[in-house]
Amino acid sequence: MTQNLALSSDHLRLPPHAPGLRIGLFGGSFNPAHDGHRMASLTALRRLQLDRVWWLVTPGNPLKDNAALPPLAQRVAFGREIADHAHIHVTGIEARLRTRYTADTLRALKLRCPGVHFVWLMGSDNLASFHRWNEWRAIARMMPIAIIDRPGSTHSSVASPAANWLSRWRISESQGAALPDAKPPAWIFLHGRRSGLSSTQLREQAESD
Numbered sequence: 056m057t058q059n060l061a062l063s064s065d066h067l068r069l070p071p072h073a074p075g076l077r078i079g080l081f082g083g084s085f086n087p088a089h090d091g092h093r094m095a096s097l098t099a100l101r102r103l104q105l106d107r108v109w110w111l112v113t114p115g116n117p118l119k120d121n122a123a124l125p126p127l128a129q130r131v132a133f134g135r136e137i138a139d140h141a142h143i144h145v146t147g148i149e150a151r152l153r154t155r156y157t158a159d160t161l162r163a164l165k166l167r168c169p170g171v172h173f174v175w176l177m178g179s180d181n182l183a184s185f186h187r188w189n190e191w192r193a194i195a196r197m198m199p200i201a202i203i204d205r206p207g208s209t210h211s212s213v214a215s216p217a218a219n220w221l222s223r224w225r226i227s228e229s230q231g232a233a234l235p236d237a238k239p240p241a242w243i244f245l246h247g248r249r250s251g252l253s254s255t256q257l258r259e260q261a262e263s264d
């Protein structure tokens with residue numbers, strides 16, 4: 056079988072999609088998934104008027120030590136239990152795409168899903184370190200971005216090098232519904248109900264039990 060056939064859309068088992076749909080892409084280690092991920096997804100669904108959010112459970116964040124990362128299938132299965140929502144699809148698609156860097160994943164998804172209005176979603180802690188990601192400016196040119204506020208990183212994120220570079224393309228929070236149709240670069244910072252939950256905290260709790 057050729058590489059192309061191996062990577063055909065059917066084989067990739069992408070969640071249902073169609074031209075015109077508005078889909079938020081929420082990448083993460085999900086080690087483990089928690090209610091903060093769910094709350095952030097619900098905020099994005101509502102405020103950006105998305106049709107779906109796909110959780111892209113990474114085989115391994117390229118900037119993290121993944122030696123102790125549980126298997127992808129386990130993190131996806133638990134993610135599905137936590138998400139428990141008709142409009143949130145939890146997938147390990149990066150393993151099937153054989154991509155690790157977000158820029159490569161987004162390029163591959165755009166190619167395979169023509170006409171879909173994708174938005175990259177991330178918590179504010181990730182905006183604070185976004186300038187360390189591979190091809191981060193290219194990511195911002197590929198699709199609109201929505202940042203979801205998270206306790207502990209509100210100020211560091213908006214003062215970060217990436218936020219500084221992106222500042223001229225920031226749209227007002229009241230314009231969330233327009234973001235999925237906006238020509239990138241375009242981004243928004245969503246404030247609202249926040250969750251202080253983190254996977255680190257849950258792993259530490261599990262270790263001390």
Ligand SMILES: Nc1ncnc2c1ncn2[C@@H]1O[C@H](COP(=O)(O)OP(=O)(O)OP(=O)(O)O)[C@@H](O)[C@H]1O
Binds near residue numbers: 091095206254
């Ligand atoms: N409580 C939260 N509120 C908003 N966004 C969150 C929250 N927790 C995680 N996120 C976002 O979800 C995405 C995936 O995060 P990840 O799976 O690394 O969870 P985490 O809790 O940050 O994990 P860890 O503590 O191991 O770093 C990231 O964009 C992250 O910013």
Ligand SMILES: O=C(O)c1ccc[n+]([C@@H]2O[C@H](COP(=O)([O-])O)[C@@H](O)[C@H]2O)c1
Binds near residue numbers: 083085157158
């Ligand atoms: O592409 C990169 O360089 C890159 C660097 C750091 C993180 N990411 C992605 O950011 C998402 C959040 O990662 P994490 O581990 O903070 O949940 C996840 O999809 C990672 O693959 C991507």
